[in-house]
Amino acid sequence: MAPDDPADPGMYDPGLSYTTVAQTNLSRLDAEAGELYVGGYPIEELAANASYEEAVSLLFEGRVPTADELQSFCDELADLRTIPGPVRELLRAVADSTDPMDALRMGLAAADLHTDPTTAAKRVAAVVPTIVATHWRLGRDEPVVEPDADLGHVANYLWMLTGERPTSERVDALETCCVTLLEHGLDASSFAARTAASTNADPISAATAAVGTIKGDRHAGRFADAFALLESARGADDIQRVLRDRTNDGLVPGFGHPVYQTRDPRAAVLSATLEQTAPETAAETIETIDRLDEAAQDVFEPEAEGQEQRPEVTVEFPATAVLDSLALPPALFAPTVAVARAGGWAAHILEEYSEPTLVRPSAAYVGEIKSDWTAVEDRYTAGDRLIARPPQSASLEPLTQTLDVLSEPNRLELLLALYDSQEPLAYSDLLAASTIDDKGQLNYHLRTLRGPFVADTDAGYRLTDTGERLIDAVLENDRLLDDDLSDDK
Amino acid sequence: MAPDDPADPGMYDPGLSYTTVAQTNLSRLDAEAGELYVGGYPIEELAANASYEEAVSLLFEGRVPTADELQSFCDELADLRTIPGPVRELLRAVADSTDPMDALRMGLAAADLHTDPTTAAKRVAAVVPTIVATHWRLGRDEPVVEPDADLGHVANYLWMLTGERPTSERVDALETCCVTLLEHGLDASSFAARTAASTNADPISAATAAVGTIKGDRHAGRFADAFALLESARGADDIQRVLRDRTNDGLVPGFGHPVYQTRDPRAAVLSATLEQTAPETAAETIETIDRLDEAAQDVFEPEAEGQEQRPEVTVEFPATAVLDSLALPPALFAPTVAVARAGGWAAHILEEYSEPTLVRPSAAYVGEIKSDWTAVEDRYTAGDRLIARPPQSASLEPLTQTLDVLSEPNRLELLLALYDSQEPLAYSDLLAASTIDDKGQLNYHLRTLRGPFVADTDAGYRLTDTGERLIDAVLENDRLLDDDLSDDK
Numbered sequence: 001m002a003p004d005d006p007a008d009p010g011m012y013d014p015g016l017s018y019t020t021v022a023q024t025n026l027s028r029l030d031a032e033a034g035e036l037y038v039g040g041y042p043i044e045e046l047a048a049n050a051s052y053e054e055a056v057s058l059l060f061e062g063r064v065p066t067a068d069e070l071q072s073f074c075d076e077l078a079d080l081r082t083i084p085g086p087v088r089e090l091l092r093a094v095a096d097s098t099d100p101m102d103a104l105r106m107g108l109a110a111a112d113l114h115t116d117p118t119t120a121a122k123r124v125a126a127v128v129p130t131i132v133a134t135h136w137r138l139g140r141d142e143p144v145v146e147p148d149a150d151l152g153h154v155a156n157y158l159w160m161l162t163g164e165r166p167t168s169e170r171v172d173a174l175e176t177c178c179v180t181l182l183e184h185g186l187d188a189s190s191f192a193a194r195t196a197a198s199t200n201a202d203p204i205s206a207a208t209a210a211v212g213t214i215k216g217d218r219h220a221g222r223f224a225d226a227f228a229l230l231e232s233a234r235g236a237d238d239i240q241r242v243l244r245d246r247t248n249d250g251l252v253p254g255f256g257h258p259v260y261q262t263r264d265p266r267a268a269v270l271s272a273t274l275e276q277t278a279p280e281t282a283a284e285t286i287e288t289i290d291r292l293d294e295a296a297q298d299v300f301e302p303e304a305e306g307q308e309q310r311p312e313v314t315v316e317f318p319a320t321a322v323l324d325s326l327a328l329p330p331a332l333f334a335p336t337v338a339v340a341r342a343g344g345w346a347a348h349i350l351e352e353y354s355e356p357t358l359v360r361p362s363a364a365y366v367g368e369i370k371s372d373w374t375a376v377e378d379r380y381t382a383g384d385r386l387i388a389r390p391p392q393s394a395s396l397e398p399l400t401q402t403l404d405v406l407s408e409p410n411r412l413e414l415l416l417a418l419y420d421s422q423e424p425l426a427y428s429d430l431l432a433a434s435t436i437d438d439k440g441q442l443n444y445h446l447r448t449l450r451g452p453f454v455a456d457t458d459a460g461y462r463l464t465d466t467g468e469r470l471i472d473a474v475l476e477n478d479r480l481l482d483d484d485l486s487d488d489k
Numbered sequence: 490m491a492p493d494d495p496a497d498p499g500m501y502d503p504g505l506s507y508t509t510v511a512q513t514n515l516s517r518l519d520a521e522a523g524e525l526y527v528g529g530y531p532i533e534e535l536a537a538n539a540s541y542e543e544a545v546s547l548l549f550e551g552r553v554p555t556a557d558e559l560q561s562f563c564d565e566l567a568d569l570r571t572i573p574g575p576v577r578e579l580l581r582a583v584a585d586s587t588d589p590m591d592a593l594r595m596g597l598a599a600a601d602l603h604t605d606p607t608t609a610a611k612r613v614a615a616v617v618p619t620i621v622a623t624h625w626r627l628g629r630d631e632p633v634v635e636p637d638a639d640l641g642h643v644a645n646y647l648w649m650l651t652g653e654r655p656t657s658e659r660v661d662a663l664e665t666c667c668v669t670l671l672e673h674g675l676d677a678s679s680f681a682a683r684t685a686a687s688t689n690a691d692p693i694s695a696a697t698a699a700v701g702t703i704k705g706d707r708h709a710g711r712f713a714d715a716f717a718l719l720e721s722a723r724g725a726d727d728i729q730r731v732l733r734d735r736t737n738d739g740l741v742p743g744f745g746h747p748v749y750q751t752r753d754p755r756a757a758v759l760s761a762t763l764e765q766t767a768p769e770t771a772a773e774t775i776e777t778i779d780r781l782d783e784a785a786q787d788v789f790e791p792e793a794e795g796q797e798q799r800p801e802v803t804v805e806f807p808a809t810a811v812l813d814s815l816a817l818p819p820a821l822f823a824p825t826v827a828v829a830r831a832g833g834w835a836a837h838i839l840e841e842y843s844e845p846t847l848v849r850p851s852a853a854y855v856g857e858i859k860s861d862w863t864a865v866e867d868r869y870t871a872g873d874r875l876i877a878r879p880p881q882s883a884s885l886e887p888l889t890q891t892l893d894v895l896s897e898p899n900r901l902e903l904l905l906a907l908y909d910s911q912e913p914l915a916y917s918d919l920l921a922a923s924t925i926d927d928k929g930q931l932n933y934h935l936r937t938l939r940g941p942f943v944a945d946t947d948a949g950y951r952l953t954d955t956g957e958r959l960i961d962a963v964l965e966n967d968r969l970l971d972d973d974l975s976d977d978k
Contacts, residue, residue: 010507011500015687016850018499019508028854040859049862062856063875066868086582090599093575102601105694109598109701110579112591186850192684192698198504199677199705205594209681209698212598216688218847258849358707360747361505361675365517367551370529373538379555386552 012364017258021359022194026059026347027183034262038183039064047180047269052153053077055179056125056343060118060350074152080119080126081147081156087111088134088144095138100335101215103139107131109208117353120203121346128207128342129153132335133160154178157339161332170326173277177322180266180315181337183344185259189214193345195359197352206352210345211338218251220337224330225253226316227323234288239295247299255296256311263293263312270318278325289317410436411445415453415463419471424460501853506747510848511683515548515836516672523751527672528553536669536758541642542566544668545614545832549607549839563641569608569615570636570645576600577623577633584627589824590704592628596620598697606842609692610835617696617831618642621824622649643667646828650821659815662766663825666811669755669804670826672833674748678703682834684848686841695841699834700827707740709826713819714742715805716812723777728784736788744785745800752782752801759807767814778806899925900934904942904952908960913949 013019028037036043039058046055050064057065057073065073083091087110091103098106111127113120134144137160145160154175158166166174186194192213196206214220229246236242246252257264271289275282293313300310323333379386417433418425425433427442436442450456453467463471502508517526525532528547535544539553546554546562554562572580576599580592587595600616602609623633626649634649643664647655655663675683681702685695703709718735725731735741746753760778764771782802789799812822868875906922907914914922916931925931939945942956952960 010502010509012509013499014510014512014846016505016508016510016848019505019850020499020501020853021503021505021850022852023503023855024852025854025856026852028856028858029851037854037858040857041862042860045860045862049864054865064863064865064868066870066875067865069870070865084582086579089582090575090579093573093578094599098601102691102694105697106595106599106601109697110583110595112587112595186852188684188688188848191848191850192681195677195681195684196698196702196705199702199708200710201701201703201705201708202591205591205701205704208594208598209685209701212690212694212698213685213688214690215694216685216690218845219688219690221689258847259851356707357503358747359505359677359680361508361510361680362518362748363511363513363515363675364509365514365526366512367514367517368529369517369526371531371534373530373534374553375538376543376553376556376559379553381555381558386555 010362015258016191021186021191022352022357023355024185024348024351025062026344026351027185029185029259031259031261034260034265036184036265038179043180043265044269047176050179052175052178052182052340052343055182056347059183059343059347060121075149076119076122077126077153078147078149078156080113080123081130081149083107083111083127083130083134087131091131091135092138095135098135098139100132100135100139100331101211101221101338103135104128104131104335104338105208105211105215107135108204108211112202112204117203118350121350124203124207124346124349125153125343128211129157129339130160132332132339133157136161136332136335137163158326161328169276173273173322174326176273177270177319177336178340180269181319181340183341183347186348187214188216188219189341190345190348194348194352197349198356198359200353200356203346203349206349207342207345210341214338214341215334220334220341222253223316223320223323223333223337226314227320227330227333229253230285230288230292230317230321233292234284239291240299243292243295243299252296252300252311254292254314254316255300257314260312260314264314266315267313267318270315270322273322274318274325277322281325282321285321286318289313292317408445408448410434410441411449414442414445414449415467415471418454418461418463419468421462424457424462426460430461499851504747505680510675510680511841511846512844513674513837513840514551515833515840516674518674518748520748520750523749523754525673525754527668532669532754533758536665539668541664541667541671541829541832544671545836548672548832548836549610564638565608566611566615566642567636567638567645569602569612570619570638572596572600572616572619572623576620580620580624581627584624587624587628589621589624589628589820590700590710590827592624593617593620593824593827594697594700594704596624597693597700601691601693606692607839610839613692613696613835613838614642614832617700618646618828619649621821621828622646625650625821625824626652647815650817658765662762662811663815665762666759666808666825667829669758670808670829672830672836675837676703677705677708678830679834679837683837683841686838687845687848689842689845692835692838695838696831696834699830703827703830704823709823709830711742712805712809712812712822712826715803716809716819716822718742719774719777719781719806719810722781723773728780729788732781732784732788741785741789741800743781743803743805744789746803749801749803753803755804756802756807759804759811762811763807763814766811770814771810774810775807778802781806897934897937899923899930900938903931903934903938904956904960907943907950907952908957910951913946913951915949919950 011019026039038046039055050058053074054065054070057070087107090110091107094103094106108128108131111123113123130147137144142163145163147156148159151159155166155171158170158174189210193206193210196209217225233239233242243252271286274285278285297310320333323336328336413434414430417430431439431442434442436445446454453464453470455462455464500508515528527535528544539547542563543553543559546559576596579599580596583592583595597617597620600612602612619636626633631652634652636645637648640648644655644660647659647663678699682695682699685698706714722728722731732741760775763774767774786799809822812825817825902923903919906919920928920931923931925934935943942953942959944951944953
């Protein structure tokens with residue numbers, strides 16, 4: 001579908017929401033139907049059945065593993081969990097000053113193993129939980145818990161976070177959560193990973209790009225905000241008001257996934273999980289989400305012209321409710337999304353390597369073209385403008401002879417008004433722009449100025465080149481302005 | 490120019506070469522004319538006149554600074570050069586095992602200051618040279634050289650690398666090089682930075698994404714390769730052969746910038762610099778580049794259908810020749826490109842913040858849709874295929890009664906050939922696929938199989954469902970295969 005002519009300027013699509021940039025075997029998002037298939041399976045089926053390792057293996061291999069293959073894959077991931085001593089020392093040094101997502105970026109960036117791409121991609125999935133948990137415990141002055149190769153990926157994450165053997169119920173719930181969030185097409189983070197991989201950069205570099213992208217508060221950084229909104233909506237009488245208070249530039253956490261035109265299909269999956277993890281409060285939470293949804297239909301304007309849809313509920317409310325029910329604090333929401341998504345990043349990186357296409361979009365230049373370089377010692381500012389020091393030529397010699405013209409404040413005022421205007425000014429504009437309110441006065445001053453300083457053209461009054469250069473010179477020398485216009489000296 | 494209908498699937502543009510994703514005040518690339526404007530100025534003029542700090546300030550502010558503003562900007566950058574102790578310790582720990590670009594990713598990822606975005610963006614430009622130089626010296630067991638606030642940005646980089654006060658000639662040449670490479674629109678690295686910034690991630694995270702992207706050997710990682718090609722071409726008799734030896738998947742370092750349809754305009758700027766830094770060899774180097782260019786016209790096929798242009802010389806040959814003439818080793822070429830580009834990344838990040846548009850492209854799913862989840866204990870592989878354990882139903886009971894049919898190796902061979910084929914096979918195909926070379930034999934076996942196991946359709950022979958399930962079962966049990974087909978047991 002690319003234009004036939006390479007010189008064609010192509011599409012202007014700043015968010016790339018109209019652009020397909022890859023073919024993928026990893027997932028399919030149906031924006032209109034609100035359906036998600038990961039590794040070919042409906043997300044409902046995958047989340048209900050697959051362990052995290054099984055789902056990651058599915059993405060890596062294009063099919064579910066056999067029992068033997070799964071065991072090997074689990075063993076390999078478990079072997080890749082440990083972080084090197086210097087990385088742990090770095091995490092220790094920044095434990096008190098650094099938030100978890102920054103620590104994850106630091107730790108992952110430093111986790112390079114210099115192995116082959118597939119192992120490095122597995123390393124990404126394996127090491128992210130260790131970095132998050134290590135930094136978390138260091139920041140709370142708790143002893144670091146080493147990864148335990150006897151535990152599965154998700155169980156081990158909970159173990160490293162808490163230092164306690166997690167119940168199978170907790171593991172199952174978090175596993176469902178992680179599989180649900182594992183892969184979601186080209187969200188900004190996965191796309192950043194593929195962009196890096198498209199240059200043939202290594203998987204650790206590409207995944208670090210993804211971590212640096214997902215942390216933003218328009219991405220996984222929103223999860224904690226969504227939870228805060230959910231909490232403040234719980235039991236609130238005026239839920240529309242709660243929503244309005246949270247609306248900022250039309251963006252509200254918990255609403256408006258950039259792809260789905262319906263409710264995010266992952267929301268239902270995790271609402272069902274919530275009924276397992278918080279049986280006593282789940283119904284109320286789900287009702288609160290529905291009330292938020294209802295209120296949103298009144299509060300939100302359609303996002304943009306041409307869009308009929310109002311923002312719909314995303315996965316963020318139920319996902320954060322599940323994480324909260326598992327006693328994960330909001331500071332760990334975004335890192336846990338990264339833990340879940342790391343396997344998806346790894347799969348995207350390997351998929352990009354299989355058929356790399358260097359990503360190289362264009363930007364439309366909207367600035368000026370200049371060609372009058374002025375050496376720094378010849379540059380001065382006048383108000384907000386930068387001007388070059390005028391050439392020291394004869395053209396400025398009349399300056400002294402014309403000082404008396406300028407010594408009349410009204411005349412200087414007129415010249416400055418013309419100088420500030422980008423376009424010629426009509427007589428009425430000049431009258432309005434100056435403090436002169438007598439037309440006779442204005443006519444007199446204009447007559448004095450016209451010729452050398454001001455031109456009277458069909459389009460209106462404008463400064464002559466000499467007039468412009470004169471004002472340049474005047475503005476450069478605040479002294480002149482002070483002498484003539486200011487009283488406080 | 491975006492389609493009016495949001496449901497429109499839009500463009501398929503994997504490299505985004507037809508897509509404009511931003512409006513920018515930073516630079517303008519004219520692909521056809523082969524012109525580059527940075528901050529509004531022709532690159533020739535900017536590179537010849539601006540210091541690095543001056544050019545970065547131009548990008549940040551949209552205009553060149555006055556002398557006072559420039560001094561403040563230089564002071565601010567100089568204040569932001571130092572790397573924290575823990576980061577230095579990390580660089581020390583990995584000094585021997587890590588290449589310079591990986592070290593830069595690690596160091597930059599850990600350089601967070603938690604300050605306001607503009608300061609953090611300046612921090613990016615300021616700290617990259619320090620990380621590169623610190624790691625470089627640690628890797629060579631040389632004492633780390635602290636940044637010197639009395640030196641300009643580029644002079645200080647040379648100082649930290651070498652521990653010697655650089656001559657003004659070396660500084661000028663490297664400064665020209667850095668200004669020339671400072672900003673180049675949405676190369677993959679700057680685009681990765683903007684993608685991260687579009688989620689409102691911080692400048693250190695976004696610039697780390699850029700570092701992780703630029704290191705690839707289709708990006709700045711190519712510079713050292715280009716230099717190696719230039720060196721092997723120098724004085725070579727058969728320069729076409731030298732080029733052919735370096736052609737890999739149609740990609741040759743030094744050629745084929747993804748944007749320009751002409752010679753990269755930066756090449757001329759740096760060829761002129763080379764005449765300053767290597768007056769005795771510059772002419773020969775430039776002649777070698779021209780000979781490479783000439784040879785390329787014969788060696789290269791046009792890159793893609795519809796493209797008339799053959800790949801043209803990029804900035805890589807002259808840039809690396811300049812860096813070499815300044816005694817920078819090839820291992821420092823990519824890091825020095827990052828040093829140069831860091832100011833551009835910082836400016837892109839700030840520009841993205843000024844009007845953020847979350848980047849969210851699509852991927853087209855090309856895999857299968859499945860809905861038959863099989864528990865892991867019921868999965869088996871047959872050759873390359875994964876199959877579910879067949880249901881323990883009546884449909885398999887005939888297996889024992891049909892073992893005598895299968896005990897004939899030729900018949901099993903025919904069934905396997907049909908099983909492996911995605912499509913029905915013609916009689917002649919079956920004859921060719923089996924070791925049977927007697928048509929009477931083939932007819933006999935086919936008669937035996939036809940009906941329950943093989944169907945004879947208009948399109949050819951194919952397995953019946955029962956036949957397919959039977960072979961599934963057979964393949965699952967290697968034992969059966971061993972018994973029937975293998976002799977070594």
